[in-house]
Amino acid sequence: MNFKDNFEKKTKERIISTVLELLDKNPESNVERIFSLLRKSIKDEYSLKIVEDVYVQYSNSPNIQEYVKNILKNTDKNCLKKFFKNMLGNALWYGVSKREKIGTDNDIKIPFTLLISPSMRCNLHCTGCYAANYCKKDDIPYEEVDRLVKEARDLGIYYIIVLGGEPFFNEYMLDIYKKYNDIYFMPFTNGTLFDEPLVDKLQSLGNVMPMLSVEGFKKETDTRRGDGIFNSVMKGMDLLNEKGVPFGASVATGNNNINTVISNQFIDMLYEKGARMLWYFMFMPVGDNPVQDINYMLSPTERLTLGKRTREIRKEMKLFPIDFFNDAPYVGGCIAGKYYCHINSKEDLEPCIFSHFATENVKNKPLLEALKCDYFKELRKRHPYNKNLLLPCPMIDNPAQIREIVKFTGAKPTHPSAEIMIKDKEFIDKIDKLAANFKPYADEAFEKEFNSKGNYDMSKG
Numbered sequence: 231m232n233f234k235d236n237f238e239k240k241t242k243e244r245i246i247s248t249v250l251e252l253l254d255k256n257p258e259s260n261v262e263r264i265f266s267l268l269r270k271s272i273k274d275e276y277s278l279k280i281v282e283d284v285y286v287q288y289s290n291s292p293n294i295q296e297y298v299k300n301i302l303k304n305t306d307k308n309c310l311k312k313f314f315k316n317m318l319g320n321a322l323w324y325g326v327s328k329r330e331k332i333g334t335d336n337d338i339k340i341p342f343t344l345l346i347s348p349s350m351r352c353n354l355h356c357t358g359c360y361a362a363n364y365c366k367k368d369d370i371p372y373e374e375v376d377r378l379v380k381e382a383r384d385l386g387i388y389y390i391i392v393l394g395g396e397p398f399f400n401e402y403m404l405d406i407y408k409k410y411n412d413i414y415f416m417p418f419t420n421g422t423l424f425d426e427p428l429v430d431k432l433q434s435l436g437n438v439m440p441m442l443s444v445e446g447f448k449k450e451t452d453t454r455r456g457d458g459i460f461n462s463v464m465k466g467m468d469l470l471n472e473k474g475v476p477f478g479a480s481v482a483t484g485n486n487n488i489n490t491v492i493s494n495q496f497i498d499m500l501y502e503k504g505a506r507m508l509w510y511f512m513f514m515p516v517g518d519n520p521v522q523d524i525n526y527m528l529s530p531t532e533r534l535t536l537g538k539r540t541r542e543i544r545k546e547m548k549l550f551p552i553d554f555f556n557d558a559p560y561v562g563g564c565i566a567g568k569y570y571c572h573i574n575s576k577e578d579l580e581p582c583i584f585s586h587f588a589t590e591n592v593k594n595k596p597l598l599e600a601l602k603c604d605y606f607k608e609l610r611k612r613h614p615y616n617k618n619l620l621l622p623c624p625m626i627d628n629p630a631q632i633r634e635i636v637k638f639t640g641a642k643p644t645h646p647s648a649e650i651m652i653k654d655k656e657f658i659d660k661i662d663k664l665a666a667n668f669k670p671y672a673d674e675a676f677e678k679e680f681n682s683k684g685n686y687d688m689s690k691g
């Protein structure tokens with residue numbers, strides 16, 4: 231780290247430490263003081279503008295104020311401080327200039343977050359999931375995960391999402407969370423392995439915010455994942471809530487559960503349980519039988535209703551929802567290979583968790599070198615795939631794109647379903663039809679609800 235970099239990190243750490251002291255004393259009543267301190271201390275215009283924007287949103291919305299105060303009051307102090315230090319201080323502030331500098335020097339884009347699947351093993355055997363086919367020897371070895379996380383941090387990545395398989399089924403990840411205590415980790419979990427010792431451990435670590443997967447209520451969850459699973463997830467949420475460990479929920483939406491998971495009843499249930507965030511994903515045709523998977527995907531109106539409902543829930547702000555697809559206009563469309571990427575359990579570097587194609591494998595290869603690949607360059611060159619940012623995806627909205635990109639860059643399928651996506655005539659006909667059907671609905675919604683505008687500045691990274 232050079233002198234300037236070190237100085238910048240130290241200055242930012244000093245400001246964050248003062249904020250943390252305020253959070254330690256009486257967080258709820260110190261919110262105004264924290265904003266005023268940030269305003270006085272921050273020198274660069276870009277960060278100052280972000281603070282001002284957040285302040286305007288905060289002061290104009292009693293619901294946001296309630297949400298923030300609730301978090302400050304009910305979150306364990308250590309977890310709160312780690313969130314502030316790692317996520318806000320490192321990932322969203324100190325890390326920005328670091329990522330930008332390394333990105334500019336190397337003519338690449340360093341992602342804001344790295345997704346990693348260290349192991350595909352799982353304690354459950356859900357319908358349609360292929361995790362049961364994996365054993366321990368298929369895991370990425372500890373030393374390799376350690377190297378990749380360290381390299382990510384050296385590049386300025388301080389926010390890491392852990393997938394799988396079941397992240398808490400893999401014993402060594404707790405050691406990784408402990409070792410990299412300046413990074414914020416977000417494991418997406420089936421939510422069934424939380425017991426007192428594990429939750430105590432997470433409380434003392436402070437830098438891990440689990441996202442617990444639910445498909446709806448008991449009926450929807452147990453039908454897909456087995457009897458008793460819903461109750462087990464609820465028990466996990468209760469334990470986390472009691473200890474003040476922040477957590478969220480993650481929901482895969484298909485035409486079987488959409489009405490349930492956007493209902494007031496479902497949101498209230500998660501709020502009562504203490505969830506702070508909610509991720510909505512759309513069921514994607516990337517499982518063992520992609521041709522059949524298409525039948526379970528959301529219809530055009532269901533997909534757009536999900537987006538509308540997400541924006542409503544965000545206004546009510548009992549918890550903070552993100553809709554991975556319908557929020558695309560806010561981030562310039564597709565973010566794959568630019569703001570995020572995924573290392574699978576074979577160490578292939580994929581641009582997106584749903585896009586199982588790669589040209590690089592990071593075994594014996596520095597992450598920085600892999601990020602320089604022509605494949606990711608080509609993706610960024612083509613972003614956004616559609617001027618209508620409600621049609622962000624190269625696989626389901628603009629499916630000719632994925633076929634062209636793979637041909638052009640020589641990217642190889644990393645999962646058998648990906649091969650089907652680009653070669654199987656029945657699948658191609660079905661997905662092209664699905665995209666064509668959705669387009670007029672999306673065009674109308676983009677014009678009506680977004681005034682045909684989105685964050686095009688973010689499109690190119």
Ligand code: SF4
Nearest residue numbers: 564565566582622623
């Ligand atoms: S490839 Fe599709 S699913 Fe992945 S980030 Fe882009 S738009 Fe989203």
